[in-house]
Amino acid sequence: MPKPGLAPPESVVTTACPLDCPDACTLEVTVRGGRVAKIDGSRENHITHGYICAKVRRFPERVYGDDRLLHPAIRRGGKGSGLFTRVTWDDALDLIAEKFVAARNGGGAETILPLCYGGSNGLLTQDYADAILFRRLGASRLLRTVCAAPTGAANLGLYGKMASVSYEDYPEARMIIVWGVNPSVSGIHLMPYLKQARDNGAYVVVIDPRATTIARQADLHITVRPGTDLPVALSMHRYLFEEGHAAQPFLDAHTNGAAQLRAKAAPWTFERAADVSGTDAAVLRRVAERYAKTSPALVKCGWGLERNRNGGSAAAAVLALPAVAGKFGVRSGGFTMSNSASWGIERTWLTEPEPPTRAINMNKVGRILTEPEGAPINVLFVYNCNPVAILPDQRRVIRGFEREDLFTVVFDQVLTDTAIYADVVLPATTFLEHYDTVRGYGPITLQLAKPVIDTVGESRSNTDVFMDLARRLGLAGDDDPVDEVDAMLRMLNELPPDVSTGLRESWKATPPHDGRPIQFVDVFPKTSDAKIDLFPAALDQQAPLGLYGYQPDPATAEFPLALISPASDRAISSTLGELPRPDVKLDIHPDDAGARGILDGDSVRVWNALGEMHIHARLTPLIAPGTVSTPKGVWRRSTVNHYTSNALVPDSLADLGGGACFNDARVEVAKVGA
Ligand SMILES: Nc1nc2c(c(=O)[nH]1)N[C@H]1C(S)=C(S)[C@@H](COP(=O)(O)OP(=O)(O)OC[C@H]3O[C@@H](n4cnc5c(=O)[nH]c(N)nc54)[C@H](O)[C@@H]3O)O[C@H]1N2
Ligand SMILES: Nc1nc2c(c(=O)[nH]1)N[C@H]1C(S)=C(S)[C@@H](COP(=O)(O)OP(=O)(O)OC[C@H]3O[C@@H](n4cnc5c(=O)[nH]c(N)nc54)[C@H](O)[C@@H]3O)O[C@H]1N2
Numbered sequence: 001m002p003k004p005g006l007a008p009p010e011s012v013v014t015t016a017c018p019l020d021c022p023d024a025c026t027l028e029v030t031v032r033g034g035r036v037a038k039i040d041g042s043r044e045n046h047i048t049h050g051y052i053c054a055k056v057r058r059f060p061e062r063v064y065g066d067d068r069l070l071h072p073a074i075r076r077g078g079k080g081s082g083l084f085t086r087v088t089w090d091d092a093l094d095l096i097a098e099k100f101v102a103a104r105n106g107g108g109a110e111t112i113l114p115l116c117y118g119g120s121n122g123l124l125t126q127d128y129a130d131a132i133l134f135r136r137l138g139a140s141r142l143l144r145t146v147c148a149a150p151t152g153a154a155n156l157g158l159y160g161k162m163a164s165v166s167y168e169d170y171p172e173a174r175m176i177i178v179w180g181v182n183p184s185v186s187g188i189h190l191m192p193y194l195k196q197a198r199d200n201g202a203y204v205v206v207i208d209p210r211a212t213t214i215a216r217q218a219d220l221h222i223t224v225r226p227g228t229d230l231p232v233a234l235s236m237h238r239y240l241f242e243e244g245h246a247a248q249p250f251l252d253a254h255t256n257g258a259a260q261l262r263a264k265a266a267p268w269t270f271e272r273a274a275d276v277s278g279t280d281a282a283v284l285r286r287v288a289e290r291y292a293k294t295s296p297a298l299v300k301c302g303w304g305l306e307r308n309r310n311g312g313s314a315a316a317a318v319l320a321l322p323a324v325a326g327k328f329g330v331r332s333g334g335f336t337m338s339n340s341a342s343w344g345i346e347r348t349w350l351t352e353p354e355p356p357t358r359a360i361n362m363n364k365v366g367r368i369l370t371e372p373e374g375a376p377i378n379v380l381f382v383y384n385c386n387p388v389a390i391l392p393d394q395r396r397v398i399r400g401f402e403r404e405d406l407f408t409v410v411f412d413q414v415l416t417d418t419a420i421y422a423d424v425v426l427p428a429t430t431f432l433e434h435y436d437t438v439r440g441y442g443p444i445t446l447q448l449a450k451p452v453i454d455t456v457g458e459s460r461s462n463t464d465v466f467m468d469l470a471r472r473l474g475l476a477g478d479d480d481p482v483d484e485v486d487a488m489l490r491m492l493n494e495l496p497p498d499v500s501t502g503l504r505e506s507w508k509a510t511p512p513h514d515g516r517p518i519q520f521v522d523v524f525p526k527t528s529d530a531k532i533d534l535f536p537a538a539l540d541q542q543a544p545l546g547l548y549g550y551q552p553d554p555a556t557a558e559f560p561l562a563l564i565s566p567a568s569d570r571a572i573s574s575t576l577g578e579l580p581r582p583d584v585k586l587d588i589h590p591d592d593a594g595a596r597g598i599l600d601g602d603s604v605r606v607w608n609a610l611g612e613m614h615i616h617a618r619l620t621p622l623i624a625p626g627t628v629s630t631p632k633g634v635w636r637r638s639t640v641n642h643y644t645s646n647a648l649v650p651d652s653l654a655d656l657g658g659g660a661c662f663n664d665a666r667v668e669v670a671k672v673g674a
């Protein structure tokens, strides 16, 4: 039976993109004969304004593609053979329920681990029915640290996640520092606003080891060595404090911890910072001088700078700049980080308290599966996530998934690199087949996503599957949502009335402050005393060398090159990564290639103590010497030897938030056969 509210088979439907992308585009989907014929941008959203990325235009190739999962199946070959037998939903869910019960009665429910991340940014597809099930079951909890953990910890510690400057206010800024973020790929709707700002005369600085599109358009591009933003930002603080440019009245009135930050910055002269980061001291000074005297000045802090051992302190130091330089209180002044918390939505519909079960850092999943401390993990339930493709230390993760005694469920839309290792595969609906509520983390938007086509194959939504499992386990009662539509309606009832009305009556809710808050006029730190904490004690205790303590580069003579793996325009993390990817190359500077006798297009091996990847080289001056790059989210099928950059990424943790250190991989590269 089709879902209530399903679009007619011939229609054009307004919905929203829930993929893990800041922009949260409003979509116009053309349906013909009950199938998706075309996905385009809707003009009704003034920010995403009628255009979307090329990858989501291709989403129908995923919905109807060869990799799509159409029915539940159980493994019939060895682990990882990819051989499955079709079964009914009843058989699949009964088997899973049986394994859950056996695990709970055996080693305890903490031997069960739900493994999920950002496959969907919706409020319904994550942390609703899944949370009800796993909390009541008493499973191990997952620390979702693979992304945004260090920047999130910094933003929470300093500002309590105060709302950020939104895209619409960029054009009026006089100076913009684009720091460790590549909006030309990872949030494309910021680009027109950046162009308008430049046309209005704004001075744009980009800090990135690669000459991205925005870096090439900028007034100044600073190519830092990955992992060295902390000294760069601290040298700017030192200048502000020591040369009389700190906004003392603002610091006195609105901050704590300025003296400690000043002390941590004191040793970082421009010369020392330049030396560590591979930049030019005179250039750093010029940026600091201009920043000190320009208003409105804006810092757009991305996620590229967090994925290393210094990532949390780096983000904190960058986010502290507008406080120390006194850039708040004017429209277009301040900072932009994630706006995911800016709606202030409390999940009131989640009545289950979080149980005090053990918490497992997802960056360590490979190690925990293979070298358990305490109770082992014997049952894994993977959803909204493709761990074999996206977690650090890929070879160890695969060894974990190969464990014969591990029972693995993978609930996904396509047969991912992870699903190959499953004991039970469950087919999930895509955002074109279910309801969801989509929250942007760039612009401050909240929208309704609704089913535009009937479910493909036997796929089912997260809510339906998790509630069904809860019922089979005797964990669901009469007060619980019966299905996805019921859950959606309950959530709408629990949202603030104005938000709920907007979502019910149209496709969007009206954001607070028109979605364009002015920091320190409309919004203030959500810390306990409403002040900025420039030196949160909790963060200082967490960081191995204390907050703002710089940990040196992990390069060695044997492995001198920094391997990074940033977002690409072909996929969102690994989603859509199943489609052919001519972009999967190792970008290497001609000097580094020349020194190794590597020519453009050569097949190269990239290796370190953890693993090895075989891939084709692309010589380009657009990457800093000493750094090599390959896209994130690559599927194993896209490299020559079926290992990706994550086979070279250590499972070490960032200084704050237990974050991943994807960009701390240090490697050597050589021509295959050399
Ligand atoms: N098309 C597309 N869009 C996406 C995604 C995608 O996969 N594809 N992913 C989404 C997700 S999950 C996220 S988290 C965001 C991420 O979006 P971004 O914040 O843009 O993060 P990254 O792509 O990891 O890296 C951004 C830039 O940082 C640079 N960089 C790497 N290391 C360092 C460093 O140490 N310091 C500095 N200053 N720069 C560094 C990289 O060269 C890159 O150009 O994008 C989202 N949007
Ligand atoms: N080397 C390297 N690795 C990285 C990074 C890096 O910079 N370098 N960046 C990291 C970052 S920023 C992130 S955010 C992570 C992302 O890692 P993940 O969160 O694993 O994201 P995806 O790779 O997109 O995989 C999401 C999966 O969820 C599935 N899915 C989507 N919607 C639903 C649904 O409604 N129900 C179910 N059951 N499944 C669904 C999709 O089909 C997809 O297979 O990767 C990280 N990995």
Ligand code: SF4
Binding pocket: 017, 018, 019, 021, 022, 023, 024, 025, 048, 052, 053, 056, 188, 572
């Ligand atoms: S991935 Fe981002 S840019 Fe592409 S359609 Fe979705 S929200 Fe828009």
Ligand SMILES: [Mo]
Binding pocket: 020, 118, 147, 148
């Ligand atoms: Mo991410």
